[in-house]
Amino acid sequence: MKEVVYLSELEKIARLSKLGFSAEELQSFLRDINDIVAHFEKLNQLDLQDVSPTSHLGGGEPPFFSDEPQAWEGSEEVLKGAPWVAGGYFIVPRIVDKEEKENEDRRI
Amino acid sequence: MSDFTTTIGLEVHCQLLTQAKMFCRCSTDYIGKEPNTLVCPVCLGLPGSLPVLNQKVVELALRAALALHCQILPQTLFHRKNYFYPDLPKGYQISQYNLPIGIDGFLEFYSQGVRKKARIRRIHIEEDAGKLVHEGAFLPPGTSGVDCNRCGIPLVEIVTEPDLSSPEEARDCLMMLRNIVCYLEVSDGNMEEGSLRCDANISLSSSSLTGVKVEVKNMNSFRSVYRALSYEVERQRKLLEEGKPVFQETRHWDEIKGVTVSARGKEEAEDYRYFPDPDLLPFSLKTEMIEEIKSGLLELPLEKEERFMTQYELSQGEAEILVQDREIADFFEDTLRNFNKPRMVCNWIVTEVFRNLKELGTTISRAKITPSHLAELLKMVDRKEISGTMAKSVLEEMFTSGARAREIVTRRGMALINDEKELENIVKEVIEKNPQSVADYLSGKEKALQFLIGQVMKETRGQADPELTRNILIKVLSSEE
Incomplete structure (x- = not known):
């Protein structure tokens, strides 16, 4: 099988995702990813012009949950996985200029 | 331009x-x-x-x-x-x-x-x-x-x-x-x-x-x-x-x-x-x-506003103020159940009730006053048992203590003085003490009358019937001419 994703790319993606893998794991992922890409290559041969992206889904009821809050027990662990934390916040490089700060609490 | x-x-x-x-x-x-x-x-x-x-x-x-x-x-x-x-x-x-x-x-x-x-x-x-x-x-x-x-x-x-x-x-x-x-x-x-x-x-x-x-x-x-x-x-x-x-x-x-x-x-x-x-x-x-939610929809603000205008003959402005908060609109209608004078209830809510809520920094649902308590107070004003000024002070206490109007009025010994004889005596005292205002009134200054009414109110700690006071004052002053 032709390799379209290289080990160097996989290592880069892992680094950007801040995930660490052993050499064996990387080899196994490399095989899987190339299989997946090859499968999509095969799908690309089909004419899907008139097929909507959600055509395979039935119109039935999706699963719902009822409006009862339930605390997640791992919330204390969350900050431990972050590279930079202060005062309970995730710390990121400053996002806005000082004069804009009042206005940019959120994007939505 | x-x-x-x-x-x-x-x-x-x-x-x-x-x-x-x-x-x-x-x-x-x-x-x-x-x-x-x-x-x-x-x-x-x-x-x-x-x-x-x-x-x-x-x-x-x-x-x-x-x-x-x-x-x-x-x-x-x-x-x-x-x-x-x-x-x-x-x-x-x-x-x-x-x-x-x-x-x-x-x-x-x-x-x-x-x-x-x-x-x-x-x-x-x-x-x-x-x-x-x-x-x-x-x-x-x-x-x-x-x-x-x-x-x-x-x-x-x-x-x-x-x-x-x-x-x-x-x-x-x-x-x-x-x-x-x-x-x-x-x-x-x-x-x-x-x-x-x-x-x-x-x-x-x-x-x-x-x-x-x-x-x-x-x-x-x-x-x-x-x-x-x-x-x-x-x-x-x-x-x-x-x-x-x-x-x-x-x-x-x-x-x-x-x-x-x-x-x-x-x-x-x-x-x-x-x-x-x-x-x-x-x-x-x-x-x-969809049908269930549709049938469960309550009366919306605009519908309520227009109903208040026709049912209670309120102006658009008055109705609008009342319906802005659903709890206030409900409070208004609940008060009417015990005291059916919409304009008067509306006036008291948008002035005195709002003022007390603002001063206490609370909302109507958390306040100690209930619609039936307000109705009781307004009934006393309407029957001229107490004056509007007295009622305002009673209302303040109702908001702070949660006591009923009747209880406060009795405890404070408040009652509207509507005994003509008694009021006339007070009026005469006031006239005697304020010769300048009497002269002003007699020379045509209407404002002086308001001042004299105020003095009678002061003497009676707000308990004089305002309308009666005014009539007696005019009567006594005209005999001075």
Whole structure:
């Protein structure tokens, strides 16, 4: 099988995702990813012009949950996985200029 | 000066009153909580987590859509709106795109006494983003802090057509929209805390000029919506009159400086790469569910306002004040059950009741006074057992102690002095003590009479029957001539 994703790319993606893998794991992922890409290559041969992206889904009821809050027990662990934390916040490089700060609490 | 037409459309975000978030079961009670304590793998966007929709979100959004006379689409779907910004860790917001929950509705409201209508283009459901902080002793220099407690709180976005033609109309439309979502218990509508947020698109055009749309953001109260849009009308008018172009851009309202400021770096239209969220199924709303919610819709503010005008013969202004808060409107009607004089009850509510609520910093539902207690007090005023002035002071105590009017009046030994003989004696004393005012009155100064009535009130600690006092004063003074 032709390799379209290289080990160097996989290592880069892992680094950007801040995930660490052993050499064996990387080899196994490399095989899987190339299989997946090859499968999509095969799908690309089909004419899907008139097929909507959600055509395979039935119109039935999706699963719902009822409006009862339930605390997640791992919330204390969350900050431990972050590279930079202060005062309970995730710390990121400053996002806005000082004069804009009042206005940019959120994007939505 | 050229004649310009102002065109305004609103985009309003309301946080829905659910207990749990939109796609996970974290609590929505985030105000004042430690940062990043109401989070889970779903709202943090951790790999492998899957969203499951909270049914209540659909119900509340549907309630709002139906109240705004929207057409409910047979199938609805969630899309991913991709953007890269730290307030949403997933890298996309789950929102709705081409299949929102409702389209083509309308909203009616009064503006400066005239009934207006704004069409609703769409109402859709989406999730809120986290909170960024840029200031605080704990922040290392040159950084911002991210709190994900607000991530995934359900919102509805309501978009009007550009049917509003002045800043006043925009404000009044928004006030009605807020009243509706509060009445329906869809949202608490609190603009200061950001559970209701409003952006506006505004343009000025004339017969020879096509309007250029400017988006105004960051307006945190009805007053700032009005001020920001008024500022923007003047700014654009001035540019156009000077023959300068208006740029299509986003501008932020600066509440303190009272100006709108261009938001730099966002001139380009963003490509959000919308696509159907593969983790969430498209779904159809069952007819039974729609019908059930429709039949459960309560009387809306405008219907109530117009009913108050016809049923109780109140003016539009009076009715509008009463219906702005559903609890006040209910309090008004509950008071009428025991004391059926609408105009008088309305007057007391909008002046004295409001004043006491404001002074105590409370709401009618938390106040110690009940509708039947107010009715009892007003009955005593109406029967002239006590004067209006006395009643005001009694009401104050009712608000602080929760005691009944009758009890307070008895304890304080309050009773209206309506014994003519007794009042006449007091009047004569007052006349004797104030020869200058008597002379003033006799030389035609009407104001002097008010002063003398005031003196009688002072002598009787407000217990004199005002009307009787006035008559006796006039009678005694005319015999002095």
